[in-house]
Amino acid sequence: MPRLMQAGGGGRSNGHGHNQPGAASVRRQQGERERVRMPQYERPSYPLTDDAQRELSNMSQRADARTYEKHLEKSLRLLSDSVFPINEVLETNKHRLQEMETRRVAKASETEEEAEKSAIQMRWETLIEKMEGKVEERTREIEKMVREVVDYKVEVLDVDAAMAATVGKTERRLEAYKAEKERIVAENAQRKRMRERREAERRTNGGAEQDEEDSKQNEEEDELEEPEEDAGQKGITPIRAFKEARHEQRDEYDKVSAYDRYAKDNDYIGFRKTLHDAQHPFEEMTVPSARHWFNQHGEPINIIPGRDSGKGENGVNYEEEDEDEDLVVAKEVRDYRCPLSMTALQDPLTSNKCPHSFEKKAAQDYLRQNRGSATCPVSGCSQLLRMTDLFEDTLLKRKIEKAKRIAQQEDEDNDENDDDDDESPPGSNP
DSSP: OHHHHHHHHTEEEOSSSOEEEOHHHHHHHHHHHHHHHOOOOOOOSSOOOHHHHHHHHHHTTSSHHHHHHHHHHHHHHHHHHHHHHHHHHHHHHHHHHHHHHHHHHHHHHHHTSOOOOOHHHHHHHHHHHHHHHHHHHHHHHHHHHHHHHHHHHHHHHHHHHHHHHHHHHHHHHHHHHHHHHHHHHHHHHHHHHHHHHHHHHHHHHOOHHHHHHHHHHHHHTOOOOOOOOOTTTTTOOHHHHHHHHHHHHHHHHHTSOHIIIIITOHHHHHHHHHHHHHHOTTSOBOOOOGGGSBOTTSOBOSSSTTTSOOBOTTSOBGGGSOTTSTTSOOBOOOOOBOTTTOSBOSSEEEESSSSOEEEHHHHHHHHHHTTTEEEOSSTTOOOEEEGGGEEEOHHHHHHHHHHHHHHHHHHSOOOOOGGGSOSSOTTOOO
């Protein structure tokens, strides 16, 4: 019975009526004291393992960024494709309305009587006025979206650059840490060997004075502690370094003017050219200078002809430019023939190294005959071309089709019968 009570009490008598704690209780109390004495948790200086470091390094080499770039390229293409038809239909309808007015005025001149506008012409005027408002609104929305996509495209490139910089910085810090740790480990091993040798000598020679001298020397040669990060590097984890790099990139990008952001970007330039081409379907006109695409406040201008003109990035009105300069809008004369086959371009490829274009099959045959690379065949051009330097020029293809329409229209006799006019302009959705 006493033994059962002793077991249940968890202790044993010390002969004075008091129980002494058992081994389990002692261990539990020691564990509690040890938990109390544990220091506060500190984040590891270098929490990434070697495998994690390699994984971080591989992140900057993955194809995710290229996937985003492809999506952005597709978005830009769809935006350009959407802005072209709405503006071309509007300008075509306005052109037909102008033809109606021309015929009305000519008829009045012949009869020497005032010719009133027909009901059809008046209906066209009303519907085209509504179309103008809708097309302008949609065009401005699309132009804004194009600038946003250009910003996203720059952001993808910046993220790649920030990731690469973070990986490089992390790897350099890790290598420096490992080198310092190896140096300290080697020095500690050297100090340990020296102490062991002195202790062996002391045991051989003996003597209290020698013990006191060795003890003092051993204290001076305590092992070095593990290396710490430099004071300026403490707490800078890879994630924090990446965020700081992105913050610097955003600050720099915010300082860039609208002209430098967009007017020098090939995708935005292509969009403005496509828009300009759609707004002039019956004449070949060069695109206004990029200096007149944004005003001094960074706002886009000259998007709608005659509606939002103003002073450009250089503070000069478009109309005030010297007529002798290339910036003035003038009729564009271009030979739409392939310099290789000397036939009319049907499926044009344009070089991104020079401004020359070629028929697709002719360019493929030319480069194949020259083992994949050759000098541009245009006289005076020395650029070395490969198939990867040529892109399908959809804008040029549209210009070629427009030139055909203009030529066809000039060959055909204009129908002067008002009764042949449609009741509503195409695309007006009456």
